[in-house]
Amino acid sequence: EPEVTQTPSHQVTQMGQEVILRCVPISNHLYFYWYRQILGQKVEFLVSFYNNEISEKSEIFDDQFSVERPDGSNFTLKIRSTKLEDSAMYFCASSEPRDGYEQYFGPGTRLTVT
């Protein structure tokens, strides 16, 4: 069964460093998303991406964040200068119209900023 994959599963970085989280969405999906979940809190929407551009973003998704689809399979989230409060689980998801836009999530990347 097709699934969303994410790498790495765990990333430890120092405050101020840049990180890139990688995702491979389900191959025939057209809509891509990033969410995050701070430990013990709700899952929060960050950004959605369609047709090679951002279609929606939350107030969390400030200038420190960017997304890219560098090729036909990968979808990345970059955090330019990490802060302690960026420590969270980051989930990638994808969807397509034929499925009623049901969103399928990856296993997540746990980002720890020290």
Added chain:
Amino acid sequence: KQEVTQIPAALSVPEGENLVLNCSFTDSAIYNLQWFRQDPGKGLTSLLLIQSSQREQTSGRLNASLDKSSGRSTLYIAASQPGDSATYLCAVRDYYGGATNKLIFGTGTLLAVQP
């Protein structure tokens, strides 16, 4: 602003019981609603998707209902098993003259099924 609430926050039941998890949302203008399962430290597994025009969806021992006008959804789990132990999340996708992309999540119900 859409708010999603789940009750109860935690639930412990003996194996074999039927149970109901509740989800409520403040704005009835939704495009769809999804129920997810999350195991500790893991990703989200989609269980059921209900479109705004539907009243219920079934998958195996799971049945989800949607009452959009009252802002409620329930997830019914029949004949619970220890393997059902996990956190169950509901999430809504808003609709304001056009569907937004984002899912708005509730805080979840932590379910423990005792053998």
